[in-house]
Structure formats: structure tokens, C-alpha cells
Amino acid sequence: MKVAVLGAGAWGTALSVLLAAKGIPVYLWARRREFAEELRAYRENRAYLPGVALPALVWPTAQAEEALEGAELALVALPSRAVREILSGFPRAPLYVSATKGLELAGGLKRMSQVIREATGVDRVLALSGPNHAEEVARFLPTASVVAGEEEDARRVQALLNSPTFRVYTSPDLTGVELGGALKNVLALAAGMVDGLRLGDNAKAALLTRGLRELVRLGTALGGKEATFYGLAGLGDLLATCYSLHSRNREAGERLVRGVGVEELLGGRQVVEGLFTVRALVEWARAEGAELPIFEAVYRVAYEGEEPLRALSALMAREPKPE
Numbered sequence: 496m497k498v499a500v501l502g503a504g505a506w507g508t509a510l511s512v513l514l515a516a517k518g519i520p521v522y523l524w525a526r527r528r529e530f531a532e533e534l535r536a537y538r539e540n541r542a543y544l545p546g547v548a549l550p551a552l553v554w555p556t557a558q559a560e561e562a563l564e565g566a567e568l569a570l571v572a573l574p575s576r577a578v579r580e581i582l583s584g585f586p587r588a589p590l591y592v593s594a595t596k597g598l599e600l601a602g603g604l605k606r607m608s609q610v611i612r613e614a615t616g617v618d619r620v621l622a623l624s625g626p627n628h629a630e631e632v633a634r635f636l637p638t639a640s641v642v643a644g645e646e647e648d649a650r651r652v653q654a655l656l657n658s659p660t661f662r663v664y665t666s667p668d669l670t671g672v673e674l675g676g677a678l679k680n681v682l683a684l685a686a687g688m689v690d691g692l693r694l695g696d697n698a699k700a701a702l703l704t705r706g707l708r709e710l711v712r713l714g715t716a717l718g719g720k721e722a723t724f725y726g727l728a729g730l731g732d733l734l735a736t737c738y739s740l741h742s743r744n745r746e747a748g749e750r751l752v753r754g755v756g757v758e759e760l761l762g763g764r765q766v767v768e769g770l771f772t773v774r775a776l777v778e779w780a781r782a783e784g785a786e787l788p789i790f791e792a793v794y795r796v797a798y799e800g801e802e803p804l805r806a807l808s809a810l811m812a813r814e815p816k817p818e
């Protein structure tokens with residue numbers, strides 16, 4: 496058994512640690528040769544997941560052939576904007592699991608499993624998503640997650656990843672599981688804005704509850720199942736992200752209200768997926784005429800320079816209506 500993990504950021508590293516702890520050899524692919532060498536030398540990902548030792552069974556490499564040759568599956572933990580380009584040029588794996596949380600706008604909104612399928616020509620693509628901060632998973636704190644896709648493959652991946660500290664559920668709702676993971680990142684930006692503005696717990700609860708409603712409305716319109724959005728990959732991940740000090744999306748929301756520009760956040764070392772997702776989503780929604788007031792408000796603050804308080808006041812001033 497050999498697994499390739501593509502992407503040596505926090506999440507790819509945490510998943511590698513998890514698999515290695517189960518005795519499974521992992522080839523962890525990093526984009527830069529010097530970085531793969533650094534990982535091998537220090538046996539620690541000092542840039543993205545400091546303080547966690549890399550087990551001997553994790554072999555960092557920058558060579559795609561070495562990572563993928565003979566691998567039974569590839570776990571994709573790349574930033575969403577890199578998935579298509581990177582996988583297009585790589586040798587194929589028989590089975591892919593997307594651990595990336597994002598959306599692409601290219602001739603319509605695409606989920607990461609669709610991007611992987613298009614880039615590789617491989618149909619067997621699943622998604623792994625849930626309330627899963629890498630910092631906690633890699634330290635073996637109790638965590639639950641969902642692997643979604645075709646039943647037999649989902650069961651296989653469940654058996655591969657499930658461990659005493661990482662409980663994996665299966666789901667047939669690939670669309671819903673992927674959308675939950677991508678859309679909650681936008682609400683985490685909004686949560687960070689509320690935190691940064693010190694608007695209080697009531698405001699945050701209201702925003703997230705109404706945001707969840709918007710997420711469910713959009714997610715079901717895009718083909719996800721309502722129940723999925725109230726499960727681990729929806730509400731579960733929304734809570735973990737919006738109330739966490741680990742979350743890069745929540746933190747980016749705080750930084751936006753402190754006046755940090757979106758270009759700086761987009762160009763940062765760590766990926767802030769919500770900023771890419773909200774851009775894809777709002778461009779799509781405007782073209783389609785879809786109404787997404789909270790997602791729109793996040794977009795206007797991030798990309799159109801609207802004052803965050805003004806955007807929130809506009810939400811409060813909408814026509815009163817039944818819940």
C-alpha cells in the first residue's frame with residue numbers, strides 16, 4: 496500500500512502524519528525541491544505546521560513521478576487555484592480524494608472533484624471534508640470527517656483514514672460535502688469581520704445562522720442535499736472555522752476590517768480559500784441573477800472597498816420578513 500499526498504501545506508502534512516501513524520507509507524509531494532529537502536532534513540514542516548514531527552513513513556519529495564508511481568490513491572491537498580494546472584501535468588493515480596476546499600469559475604462553477612476529473616481524465620474522485628483543523632488532526636485530537644462519493648470507494652477511503660482519533664463517515668452526496676467545505680469559508684470571513692469589529696456574540700450568531708440559511712439555499716440549488724449542510728461537512732465545519740483561532744479565513748476577515756488589503760491577503764504564504772471562493776461565487780451569482788445577500792456583502796467589503804459596518808447595516812436594513 497502506498498499513498499501520494501499532493502500538497503505539503505498544513506493539511507497535506509497533517510493527513511500524511513495521520514496515515515503514517517496507521518503504518519501506511521506516504522509520499523508527500525511539495526512544489527519546491529528545496530522545501531522537500533527541508534522537510535526531509537528537519538522532519539518537520541516548519542513553514543506550515545510547526546511543532547509536529549514527521550514520522551519516518553512520510554517521504555517528502557518534489558518529484559511527481561516518485562510520489563505517484565504505484566500509489567493506490569492520491570489525496571489532493573493543494574490550494575484550489577493550483578489543482579487544475581498541477582494535476583494536468585502529473586502522472587495519473589487510479590483514485591483521487593480531494594481534500595481541497597474551494598470552487599473554480601470556468602464555464603460555470605466547478606467543484607474540486609470536477610476539476611480533478613477534468614484535469615486527470617480519471618472518474619474515481621471522492622472528497623474529504625469536515626471540521627478538520629490541521630493543527631489538531633496532526634496532534635491526534637479527536638476529529639470527525641466525511642468522505643463522499645461512490646459507495647465502494649468511499650468505504651475503502653473510510654477504512655484507510657479512520658483511526659481512534661479521526662472518525663470518518665461516508666456520504667453519497669459528493670456535491671453537498673464539497674459545497675459545504677467551500678461555502679463555509681466565505682462565512683468564516685464574515686465571522687472574522689464581526690470579531691474584528693467587536694460587534695458581539697448576538698451579531699455573530701445571527702450572521703452565521705442567516706448565513707447557514709443562505710448556504711443551504713445556494714447549496715441545494717447547486718445540487719447538494721439539505722441534510723448534508725446540517726452535518727459535519729456543513730454546520731460542523733462552519734462552527735469549527737468561525738469560532739477558531741486556527742482559521743485563516745476567520746483571521747483574514749479580522750484583518751480586512753483592520754484595513755489590510757485583499758491583494759496582500761491573497762498573496763500571503765497561507766492560503767485563504769474564502770477569498771477565491773467568494774469571488775467565483777459572486778461573479779457567477781451576478782451573471783445568473785441569484786440573490787446572495789451575505790456572500791455579496793463579504794465580496795463588496797473584500798473586493799469593492801465597501802466599509803464593513805456599512806455592509807452589515809445594509810443587511811440589518813433589509814425588508815423585515817418571517818424567519
Ligand SMILES: NC(=O)C1=CN([C@@H]2O[C@H](COP(=O)(O)OP(=O)(O)OC[C@H]3O[C@@H](n4cnc5c(N)ncnc54)[C@H](O)[C@@H]3O)[C@@H](O)[C@H]2O)C=CC1
Nearest residue numbers: 503504505506507543572573577595596627628629765766
Ligand atoms: N489547514 C487546514 O486545517 C485545512 C485545509 N484544508 C484545505 O486544504 C487546502 C490546502 O490548504 P493548506 O494545506 O492549509 O495550505 P497552507 O496555507 O498550509 O499552505 C499552502 C500550500 O500551498 C502551496 N502552494 C501555494 N501556491 C501554490 C501553487 N500555485 N501551486 C502549488 N502549490 C502552491 C504552498 O507551497 C503550501 O504548501 C485548501 O483548499 C484548504 O482549504 C482543508 C481542511 C483543513
Ligand SMILES: O=C(CO)COP(=O)(O)O
Nearest residue numbers: 625626627628742743744
Ligand atoms: O477548513 C478548515 C477547517 O475545517 C480550515 O479552515 P481555514 O482554511 O480557515 O484555516
